[in-house]
Amino acid sequence: MAVWHILGAGSLGSLWAARLARAGESVQLLLRNEARLADYQRAGGLTLIERDQPQHYPIPATTLEQAPPIQRLLLACKAYDAPAVAERLAPHLLPGAEVILLQNGLGSQDEVARALPQARCMLASSTEGAYRPAPWQVVFAGQGHTWLGDGQASTAPAWLASLDNAAIPHTWTADILSRLWRKLALNCAINPLSVLHDCRNGGLLDYPDALATLCDELAQLLRASGQAAAAEGLLAEVMRVIQATAANYSSMHQDVSRGQRTEISYLLGYACAQAHAQALDLPHLQALQQRLLDHLTARGLPRH
Numbered sequence: 338m339a340v341w342h343i344l345g346a347g348s349l350g351s352l353w354a355a356r357l358a359r360a361g362e363s364v365q366l367l368l369r370n371e372a373r374l375a376d377y378q379r380a381g382g383l384t385l386i387e388r389d390q391p392q393h394y395p396i397p398a399t400t401l402e403q404a405p406p407i408q409r410l411l412l413a414c415k416a417y418d419a420p421a422v423a424e425r426l427a428p429h430l431l432p433g434a435e436v437i438l439l440q441n442g443l444g445s446q447d448e449v450a451r452a453l454p455q456a457r458c459m460l461a462s463s464t465e466g467a468y469r470p471a472p473w474q475v476v477f478a479g480q481g482h483t484w485l486g487d488g489q490a491s492t493a494p495a496w497l498a499s500l501d502n503a504a505i506p507h508t509w510t511a512d513i514l515s516r517l518w519r520k521l522a523l524n525c526a527i528n529p530l531s532v533l534h535d536c537r538n539g540g541l542l543d544y545p546d547a548l549a550t551l552c553d554e555l556a557q558l559l560r561a562s563g564q565a566a567a568a569e570g571l572l573a574e575v576m577r578v579i580q581a582t583a584a585n586y587s588s589m590h591q592d593v594s595r596g597q598r599t600e601i602s603y604l605l606g607y608a609c610a611q612a613h614a615q616a617l618d619l620p621h622l623q624a625l626q627q628r629l630l631d632h633l634t635a636r637g638l639p640r641h
């Protein structure tokens with residue numbers, strides 16, 4: 338049985354690790370450095386909190402440098418860390434290794450694949466929700482689904498059965514890029530505005546014209562990028578998501594309010610860069626990016 342190496346014991350990485358370990362899969366966490374490893378060892382494992390019930394999982398961990406050659410890896414860091422992590426990972430992968438990329442947005446996956454030519458990289462798009470209330474603890478905050486694929490019409494890998502055993506809801510799809518683009522467009526419509534207006538998602542119902550204009554430009558971008566299906570009914574879905582998540586703060590809003598780096602370069606930044614590359618004039622999307630960058634700069638947060 339191949340070991341599930343999980344790099345990044347953050348929110349999603351821990352959520353996957355705990356469920357796979359609970360199902361009897363062999364799991365090993367790859368932590369950032371010796372200091373993080375020592376801290377983890379003091380905690381003695383990960384704690385997954387589901388429906389207020391904590392359960393402890395003493396999952397083995399090591400650093401990348403000390404890890405045995407890797408056949409299967411779940412890359413569970415943020416998009417902005419993934420390319421540099423992939424460079425470090427390359428010498429530790431066996432030929433034909435399988436790497437699953439959990440990063441939100443677009444752009445990091447191509448950078449990772451370029452750094453790992455010997456691996457089969459697979460992309461994921463997840464609507465599951467998790468957060469860390471304390472070190473080495475993760476709260477399973479929102480049931481969801483994970484779509485997986487490699488961007489080609491290739492057969493599903495055998496390890497999908499492990500996800501069934503671990504009760505990780507998933508679907509293998511040939512259209513993973515369409516999923517990622519659609520999610521990126523939803524994110525571009527909702528998250529930056531929620532930061533700029535400093536509101537919960539429901540607060541965006543006060544700005545229907547801005548949402549409609551943004552969705553129109555995002556749909557143009559999707560169609561120009563060969564993703565016409567992802568452009569269908571975009572505004573209607575944005576409104577549905579806003580209503581369904583009215584009481585929540587968007588992930589970007591949470592990052593900014595905690596003074597943490599955002600994934601802007603892989604979301605709105607990627608959208609604007611693609612528009613520029615295709616000589617598409619999307620003035621509202623570009624103005625939104627500029628306002629968001631100014632907002633981040635004013636708070637001393639990275640612009641990328």
Ligand code: NAP
Nearest residue numbers: 345346347348349368369414415416418440441465466467
């Ligand atoms: P997170 O909680 O910040 O976790 C990221 C983890 O990566 C951290 O534990 C960090 O380690 C680790 N890391 C970074 N560089 C590393 C390195 N060189 N070696 C080892 N570990 C390293 O992030 P997340 O919320 O799980 O998000 C991961 C991705 O999933 C993001 O792209 C996010 O947008 C996406 N996503 C998240 C959710 C969610 O609900 N959380 C839902 C859907 C999609 P340290 O702990 O040492 O900093």
